[in-house]
Amino acid sequence: MAHDVVYTDKVLLDLLAQGDRNAFTILYRRYWMSMYDAAWKRLKNNQQAEDIVQEIFITLWTRRAELSIEQLPAYLHTAVRFRVLNYIERDLATSSVYGPLEAITAAEQGADSVLLEKELHELLAAYIASLPEKRRAIFILHLKENLSTREIADRLHISQKTVQNQLGTAVKGLHTKLAPVLIGLALLQG
């Protein structure tokens, strides 16, 4: 039926490689907002989100001749992710970025219905799975059986100090609300 005069990303990237600023502007208009959104959702900071959008598009322009991009949205969003993570690594991110991690490691601070969300459970599972083996074992004993650091130390034949260090001060004990996930995890671990 109707055909749109819409330039595909590929056409625009070809034109961009030749230095066409109109193509650049169209691409910017097409993607700036979703990029800004993605950055803002993590950093909750207008200036940082704006800076990230600017940096990425300036890079896109300066490296236009050498870049070979198959999927522009994926490329741009990966670029946003790396810059957001860079803010986290450099400790420049606002505290809200730690929210989910706090929620999963310190349930007493937010042991409400939010904790029951499927995504949070999955995130917790991914977090625990990412821990080194020894620490993971300590975590599971602590969370699943709500053992004290003393009891865990006895069980694993390590010092209580080590257990405390491994758990980190943030983890004071997760509530039984998380039991289903933890049991699931324990089953996965065999």
Add this chain to the structure above:
Amino acid sequence: MPSPDIQEELALLVKKYRLGKATPEEIAFIEQYYAWFDKEPSPVQQLDEMERSAMESRILTKIEQEMDRSLKPASIPLYRRSFFRVAAAAAIIMIFSAGIYLWFIRTLPSKTAGNKSIASLQQDRPPGRDGAILTLADGSTIVLDSIQNGALAMQGNTEVVKQGSQLLYNQHNKAGNGPAWNTVATPRGRQYQLVLADGSKVWLNAASSLRYPTSFTGKERRVQVHGEAYFEVSKITLPDDSREKMPFIVEVLSSSGDHISEIEVLGTHFNVNAYEDEPTVNTTLLEGSVRVKQESSASVILKPGQQSQISVSSQSSKSHQIPVLTVDVDQAIAWKNGHFEFNGNIQGIMRQIARWYDVEVKYTGNVTGKAFGGAISRMENVSQVLKMLEMTGSIHFSIDGDTITVKP
């Protein structure tokens, strides 16, 4: 405040991730952690069209400043950079010799070309955007450009909701008191979309209006239109159990309220162009079937791809059959898809430009009788549209405030 060790832990993990030293489990966690935030609300989506567009321009300006500051890149071979221009120019020259300056380019207007050839377009006009004025049954008005998304009003048992650049009518129950009439009107430089209570969609072009009931209860659905609108009418049956279709009737009115024509459909896609300053009222059918009536004249039934042209001024047409032509429907609804598709004399083209960019048009010298063609996005500034037309070499423009002067 997050505890410091959480910050440290995450920073450390991110560093490993960046350096490519993270385990697959750690990578999975980082990516899942990042994806977690996707569902959070976004502030830009909450902005209205005007604020968003201001922000878009502001960030773009900063980027462009940075681009200009960076060194000019190594020059690109001329044949590559200007391929499209050369092709377009060659096409123009060929057609030129045929006596009609008609060409189609589906490529970007080259900025370098524009800068060289046009000295008089330092001023510019941004394109039109989404916006309209809603008049409720009690006569109160709401400016839809800047108002927040959400429920705006109850009209009888129908809720009026703004969602993005659309106005939706949600009818809550079928029974109820008689319908209230609402009007959505766009000024020049604005367009808008509606979903009526029966699910029919209407796109309103600039300088247009639609008057419609907020619910459809009788034997027929009747709306009134000025200017230009594209309809996607949904098929619905009468509220009784007869299972008969409820016809949808568009009354085309002149600005003085005179009845010009009536379009009757059951469920179909069509465009009505009934601007006062256009020579004819054109109804173009894309899908389905419509019956076009004119007072004291025989009605015609259009097939997809056909356009009826009712002459408003000419008295003689009354006794005649309504003329029907086969046309390029894409051209008729180009506006709705966000672009211009020109194919005709310069006055007709300039009328479209005037309505969308909200400008006055003046002519100096003789430019009549020249035909132009071309397609370009309606989201470009007016200078880009004019530059495209100037590429023929047979017409030129200057912009002074809100006036565009056309010269040979």
